[in-house]
């Protein structure tokens with residue numbers, strides 16, 4: 729039997745619901761820093777990580793620029809989210825509209841970086857979800873080099889391995905380790921049902937305390 733897709737596993741999910749489920753499993757350090765935000769409120773993430781790591785460039789005027797980036801981006805697959813670890817660099821925009829165009833053609837599910845992006849005006853209204861700490865006009869050439877892909881990266885102290893599941897929305901980004909994805913999906917489904925019952929009760933009575941006594945969630 730084929731594996732269920734992430735959309736089938738998570739018909740309803742949010743970064744908060746995923747964080748609650750991970751708390752339940754005592755995995756309490758799975759969310760990125762609150763300054764990693766979507767470029768547009770409509771941008772959400774659900775997909776498996778494809779990891780890249782960038783470091784300060786070794787040469788300011790490389791004879792052949794973008795080598796690591798170009799090589800890595802030939803390997804990203806449909807449905808994956810590009811996770812661009814930069815060590816929270818503010819040196820350059822590591823993501824832009826041309827990389828996005830290639831990723832849309834490859835049906836990549838989104839991009840996430842602890843660094844900065846550029847070409848925001850062209851990307852903000854588009855459907856491709858991009859999460860970052862902000863924008864800067866500087867190019868990565870001569871500033872940041874992609875030195876690894878397909879290896880674990882750490883963003884904001886949260887380890888992300890290739891294949892881990894990312895859930896992102898206006899609240900932020902939650903990282904679900906691949907091996908607990910099925911269990912997290914069950915816990916999220918339970919919490920969605922409990923929250924639905926809680927919401928109906930509290931809308932009627934106006935008492936959080938009563939609803940909490942009955943349903944045990946918040």
Ligand SMILES: O=C([O-])CC(=O)C(=O)O
Nearest residue numbers: 822823824825826827868
């Ligand atoms: O040059 C870069 O690295 C990013 C960029 O502007 C683009 O993808 O359009």
Ligand SMILES: [Mg+2]
Nearest residue numbers: 824825826847
């Ligand atoms: Mg550009």
